[in-house]
Amino acid sequence: MTDVPTYPHADVVLCPGGPLLLRGKHVIEDSSGELHETTRRVTALCRCDKSAKKPWCDGTHKLLPEKLTPS
């Protein structure tokens, strides 16, 4: 038995009502086939489809009525 815990730590995190967080370097192919490279250690990918900076999240999901936000 140890008192020193192991912490759950995911590389891909679905944020309720908001983006998908992606840890690490990735190349993302968007729906039109265009490639986008991540530039930071943690990246937020838009899941609500309303971002003006797709594929990245720009916070627009917060302006949407709840039924239009990703679960």
Add this chain to the structure above:
Amino acid sequence: MMLPKPRGPLSAAVFESMRALPTEPVARTHPEADEPEDAAITLWALYELSYRGFDDVDETAEWDPDLLAVRRPLEIDLEGRLRARWESYASPHEVTADFSADFFALVAAHDGRSLARFVQTEADEQQVLDLLRLRSVYHLKESDPTAWVVPRLPTASKAALMELQYDEYGCGDPNRVHSHLFARGLEAIGLRSEYGAYVDDVPLEILEQNNAMSLMGLHRRLRGAALGHLAAFEATSSIPSRQLSQGIARLGLAPDMAAYYDEHVEADAVHEQLAVRAICGELLAVEPELRDDIYFGAFTCLDLEDRLAEQLLARWGAAT
């Protein structure tokens, strides 16, 4: 940076004491502050001793017990005022088992007037430059007050805070340090970029914003408030940053400054999730008794920004 201009009898006397160290001991008594600004600039300068200091003040001043004795009542007064505002806030926040949802709801429900929206659609060049001067007092030390909180946190919250701070501090690349990006933006737009260049020009509201962050950052007791402040700051940044960037572009001002705000659109869309879910969430998992302080810090961030917006929009004659 040199000491700022005094704004009343207290700051005049304390700044004189600061300059005289270490040759002469700090006076045991100082006059009362005659205006809130006098107290605020005094506290701001005393805090600055823990950041970069002043060229005209000896470095030992930071831990001079007599200066700390001047600082303490000013801090108690500031914290008391901030807490009284929080307690009189009309709509109490919801507390459910889902902290992140509650927190985002609190921020969304808080609808003060927005400087960013005004800049996006109406502000003229002088008004934008005015705002950037005021913002520079914080942006040139962006994230520094929060860095003090790191050693005070339990493991998971600490790791999450460092993940965010690492990005703020450029991921190891000095060119990408956010305060440096802001300095470049200032220079490109024709403003002074040296640290603290515009302190003498800023109103009480800006001094209070900066002092509140230093207060929360420097006192371990207030770690919850510091992180609540951070989370609210990040959660109200990405959309306003886009508006500021658009306003700067609308006026045809320096693209480097627009780029600083553009960088914050995407960065802060990440940071708000980290700050609320991981940094505050993990802190609460270990220290649930800090919940109220987290909300106190968050409210303080939103409220001080409202006060600044009211003050500036009134000064600019913007319609209500």
